[in-house]
Amino acid sequence: MTPPPGIEQRRILKTAIPGPRSAELHARKNTAVSAGVSTGLPVYVERAGGGILVDIDGNQLIDFGSGIAVTTVGNSAPRVVERVQAQVADFTHTCFMITPYAEYVEVAEALNELTPGEHEKRSALFNSGAEAVENAVKIARSYTGRSAIVAFDHAYHGRTNLTMALTAKNMPYKHRFGPFANEIYRVPMAYPYRWPTGPENCADEAFEAFVSQLHAQVGEENTAAVIIEPIQGEGGFIVPPAGYLARVAEWCHDNGVLLIADEIQTGFCRTGDWFACDHEGVVPDLITTAKGIAGGLPLAAVTGRAQVMDAVHGGGLGGTYGGNPVACAGALGAIETMKAEDLPARARAIEALFVPRLREMAAKYPQIGDLRGRGAMLAIELVSDPEAKTPDAGLTAAVNRACHAAGLVTLTAGTYGNVLRFLPPLSITDELLVEGLDILEQAFAASV
């Protein structure tokens, strides 16, 4: 993929990370911005593109984070820039609910075509992932006339009140923010690495636990929807065993329960296909998307079966900014890029480059307990004792810090804070990927 012009695709360290100008700005941030909004790596960015972030001290960092899986097509991707600039000059807002515009309809048409399943679909656009999830729940309740929503251990669905209830992890997402929305129930996740009786039993036993707990504690006839991330994101890139999702989908279908696939982190080419459900041949009733959809502009969507989406009364869905024309222009530019540059194939190529290197590191460092993920959504889970699988959040933080100091932007994740995750933009060059992996290996050597 051709990186945007103007930014040399090279790591450059001119100062310590963070540099003095970033440190100065960070001091201002601390007196101006709520302490509740923290930053993982306080280098202040001036420009970005390809696989590089340029900070205000002139350092050039390698990006293995994509702003948490958002800039899949790269920052300021040329087709996104072109369409957004033209749209800003034409008009910035009318409110689709008042006087509509073509770009919203075009994004909905693209989503209906690209998401899993050949059935007739409809879409509705929103501003953030959490807002899309909230609306998927509203739609599911409206269509089924039922109230219960079933979510999984290790799930992350957002930070609004309803989505905090769906999110599994207390710190930092839920702590002291309750009470939460009711009629949310939680079942075990099929997490092969940590399945108590071993990964080989995970698919069957997790499915059995899902069915029996849902029956005993909620009741099928009370359940509007089951919501699942096909690969869990913030929970630590947990990939359920092959076939598990399809069994959940079948059970939902047999019981009149809607399946909501939250593909906010996994969607739009990230996992080596357009959507993670595609790998498993799973067709959800509703799918939520955001993040990678619009090349960095805030946009989110719910897409689903026409009869489900159309069951909602007129005026029941919407919002002032939902499907803003500039964000829609960004989405049309991003989707055009994904098609023109065959980005699912690029994500698979990144996996092919990454995984052997990570395997080598895992062979060398027993602290790497598990290596998992798909496409350009890969992670390693770190443990202090490989037998007991004791989570090692301290080592994870140390490796992360060492990567940052060397000019590589990495992110952590996981219920136990012991997962290092890699989400490079698909516009990154192979040279930067290799250099980033070298830095990761050095960070391990320095931290264990």
Ligand SMILES: Cc1ncc(COP(=O)(O)O)c(C=O)c1O
């Ligand atoms: C799977 C999933 N769902 C929902 C969300 C919430 O999206 P947003 O932060 O845009 O509200 C996220 C964000 O990380 C996510 O990964």
